[in-house]
Amino acid sequence: MMTPQQYEESLRKLNLEVYMFGKRVQNVVDDPIIRPSMNAVAKTYEMAQRPEYEDIMTVKSHVTGKRINRFTHIHQNVDDLVKKSKMGRLMGRATGCCFQRCVGMDALNALSIVTFDIDKAKGADYYKRFIKYLTYVQENDLVCDGAMTDPKGNRGLAPHQQADPDLFLHVVEERKDGIVVRGAKAHQTGAVNSHEIIVMPTIAMRAEDKDYAVSFALPADTKGIIYIMGRQSCDTRKLEEGLLDRGNAVFGGHEALVVFDNVFVPWERVFMYKEYEFAGSLVENFASYHRQSYACKVGVGDVLIGAAQTAAEYNGAEKASHVKDKIIEMNHLNETLYCGCISCASEGHREPSGTYVVDKLLANVHKQNVTRFPYEISRLAQDIAGGLMVTMPAEDDFKAPATGKWLEKYYAGNCDVPTLNRMRILRLIENLTLGTAAVGYLTESMHGAGSPQAQRIMIARLANLGEKKKAAKTLAGIDE
Amino acid sequence: MSKSGFKTSPCTQYLCPAKILILEIFHIFLRLKFSLSAILGAIEGFITTFKGNRQLVVGLKYCGGCNPNYDRVALVAYLRQRLAGQIVFVRYDQPEAEMILAVEGCPTACADLASFEHLPVFIIKRPSEAEEFIMYVENRLNEQSAE
Ligand SMILES: Cc1cc2nc3c(=O)[nH]c(=O)nc-3n(C[C@H](O)[C@H](O)[C@H](O)COP(=O)(O)OP(=O)(O)OC[C@H]3O[C@@H](n4cnc5c(N)ncnc54)[C@H](O)[C@@H]3O)c2cc1C
Numbered sequence: 001m002m003t004p005q006q007y008e009e010s011l012r013k014l015n016l017e018v019y020m021f022g023k024r025v026q027n028v029v030d031d032p033i034i035r036p037s038m039n040a041v042a043k044t045y046e047m048a049q050r051p052e053y054e055d056i057m058t059v060k061s062h063v064t065g066k067r068i069n070r071f072t073h074i075h076q077n078v079d080d081l082v083k084k085s086k087m088g089r090l091m092g093r094a095t096g097c098c099f100q101r102c103v104g105m106d107a108l109n110a111l112s113i114v115t116f117d118i119d120k121a122k123g124a125d126y127y128k129r130f131i132k133y134l135t136y137v138q139e140n141d142l143v144c145d146g147a148m149t150d151p152k153g154n155r156g157l158a159p160h161q162q163a164d165p166d167l168f169l170h171v172v173e174e175r176k177d178g179i180v181v182r183g184a185k186a187h188q189t190g191a192v193n194s195h196e197i198i199v200m201p202t203i204a205m206r207a208e209d210k211d212y213a214v215s216f217a218l219p220a221d222t223k224g225i226i227y228i229m230g231r232q233s234c235d236t237r238k239l240e241e242g243l244l245d246r247g248n249a250v251f252g253g254h255e256a257l258v259v260f261d262n263v264f265v266p267w268e269r270v271f272m273y274k275e276y277e278f279a280g281s282l283v284e285n286f287a288s289y290h291r292q293s294y295a296c297k298v299g300v301g302d303v304l305i306g307a308a309q310t311a312a313e314y315n316g317a318e319k320a321s322h323v324k325d326k327i328i329e330m331n332h333l334n335e336t337l338y339c340g341c342i343s344c345a346s347e348g349h350r351e352p353s354g355t356y357v358v359d360k361l362l363a364n365v366h367k368q369n370v371t372r373f374p375y376e377i378s379r380l381a382q383d384i385a386g387g388l389m390v391t392m393p394a395e396d397d398f399k400a401p402a403t404g405k406w407l408e409k410y411y412a413g414n415c416d417v418p419t420l421n422r423m424r425i426l427r428l429i430e431n432l433t434l435g436t437a438a439v440g441y442l443t444e445s446m447h448g449a450g451s452p453q454a455q456r457i458m459i460a461r462l463a464n465l466g467e468k469k470k471a472a473k474t475l476a477g478i479d480e
Numbered sequence: 481m482s483k484s485g486f487k488t489s490p491c492t493q494y495l496c497p498a499k500i501l502i503l504e505i506f507h508i509f510l511r512l513k514f515s516l517s518a519i520l521g522a523i524e525g526f527i528t529t530f531k532g533n534r535q536l537v538v539g540l541k542y543c544g545g546c547n548p549n550y551d552r553v554a555l556v557a558y559l560r561q562r563l564a565g566q567i568v569f570v571r572y573d574q575p576e577a578e579m580i581l582a583v584e585g586c587p588t589a590c591a592d593l594a595s596f597e598h599l600p601v602f603i604i605k606r607p608s609e610a611e612e613f614i615m616y617v618e619n620r621l622n623e624q625s626a627e
Pocket residue numbers: 103146147148149151152155156185186187188189190255439440443444447448449450451452453454
């Protein structure tokens with residue numbers, strides 16, 4: 001396993017083509033806007049080295065028998081699935097943001113199921129290729145970007161019907177030694193902190209779309225892959241000297257648009273090629289795993305609840321009954337989220353490949369809750385924090401002699417607490433509910449791993465209405 | 481074996497003083513915790529061993545700490561201090577370990593203990609159980625010195 005330092009060094013060796021604010025980023029690792037997101041991924045390496053987290057963060061590989069980082073593991077039993085949920089909460093609480101490494105883990109697990117199924121149905125040899133690739137990832141302790149979401153153009157049209165065929169990533173050429181692909185993947189979490197990028201189709205497909213039914217993995221710095229960084233609200237605060245106004249002084253996340261401009265993929269890294277009948281299964285398995293992965297929001301919720309309670313204490317309002325009740329409500333919502341990610345793991349089952357997968361109904365119910373509860377938890381945190389979290393002056397104003405004395409005087413809360421500490425906790429609440437971390441805690445909770453409607457479709461499909469009707473009719477004495 | 485408690489153990493073996501000192505230093509470097517109490521504990525341990533007293537070599541296994549109810553690392557630091565000269569903590573996978581101390585953050589106690597079936601395992605799930613562990617170690621060492 002790599003240490004955080006080795007991880008950072010390994011990123012320096014990559015030659016990524018990254019753009020931000022209209023310019024090429026030459027030094028990605030040290031760029032002040034990107035750096036906090038690298039710190040968050042590095043934390044997944046650091047925690048794995050520490051004895052007090054090792055039981056969750058590491059596991060024995062079923063391929064090599066060696067101890068590996070759980071983020072590169074294929075779940076071998078229900079305990080693995082449960083520990084994955086616990087790891088999400090642990091990491092979310094340690095970083096207070098998206099730590100970016102789950103998407104790759106979920107892509108690996110989904111591919112372990114689907115490559116096996118394709119081979120069984122079609123006599124292909126994808127599974128063997130996949131296991132070779134997995135071994136490479138595990139042995140080198142790599143970060144993989146899980147790239148599913150296409151730009152999608154007109155949402156009402158299938159891939160082959162789009163005005164521009166590149167709006168879904170597709171195969172443009174088949175060669176003896178591999179394929180050439182073109183298109184893009186949007187909203188890619190942790191893209192420029194990744195060693196590898198694993199591409200999967202974004203929707204279930206029909207025969208007309210078979211050129212779009214493609215899955216493969218590439219080194220992140222493969223020629224023709226271009227990264228255009230997304231920006232986050234308050235991102236340029238990271239360019240300022242002080243740390244207070246950032247809210248979270250160390251960690252953050254990032255997303256990017258990843259363009260594939262006629263990129264060559266060797267056959268040994270192709271895991272699906274025009275088997276359109278299996279695109280839906282890959283999407284469904286990946287989405288189910290990733291909906292479970294939103295256990296991370298519980299950990300971030302822990303941070304926000306801790307911040308709200310601290311703000312109440314700094315304000316001297318912690319004994320008010322309505323404040324206590326709001327904290328209870330925040331905990332109730334957060335632990336309800338935890339129930340979902342633990343239960344879908346506990347009810348997991350074995351697929352023919354040997355991989356364990358979560359209960360898909362419960363994973364979708366969990367994610368549906370995630371689309372709602374962090375918003376309510378944030379509302380309550382803002383209620384408890386008071387208006388100062390959005391009206392307080394800059395750190396520089398606290399440092400400037402002309403203004404600092406007034407801010408110290410008038411922004412004091414509980415007199416036992418330094419005014420600056422009060423400002424720090426309010427900035428953290430701002431960061432989580434309106435600032436850079438709100439990308440992960442709120443909008444990603446809404447759309448990441450699929451927008452709310454995607455879960456409702458799955459809930460409708462999986463909810464076993466027949467059994468419910470049968471129970472009702474039996475009790476009502478209806479004999480049909 | 482009960483979830484909180486211990487199994488009867490094989491006899492405590494003698495370790496040579498040099499080996500014990502190396503183990504102590506290795507552990508300190510491994511954890512990168514240069515706390516004064518740990519260093520003093522190691523020196524005291526060495527002196528005790530040099531005088532001929534037995535030390536119990538305890539393999540330390542933490543749960544993953546997803547949502548612990550108390551500070552597990554602080555609890556171990558406390559045990560290290562209280563039992564200085566009587567025990568040596570090593571990594572749970574070290575062959576020298578005569579028993580395992582599993583430090584679990586909550587009553588779920590989900591640390592993977594499957595590979596320790598050949599060893600006695602003492603499980604701590606709450607801070608109050610630290611005192612039980614101290615008594616266990618002291619009783620065990622007393623029994624052995626009486627033998
Ligand atoms: C912060 C963040 C991080 C992410 N990270 C990753 C990542 O690492 N990897 C990855 O692959 N993806 C990632 N995603 C992408 C995520 O999966 C998508 O955002 C999600 O699938 C929704 O797609 P969209 O954003 O294009 O929204 P849209 O598809 O435009 O959806 C907008 C609205 O339109 C509705 N809609 C869309 N199409 C239809 C239709 N055909 N019929 C009816 N209604 C429709 C939706 O239900 C929704 O209400 C991330 C997203 C976010 C916000």
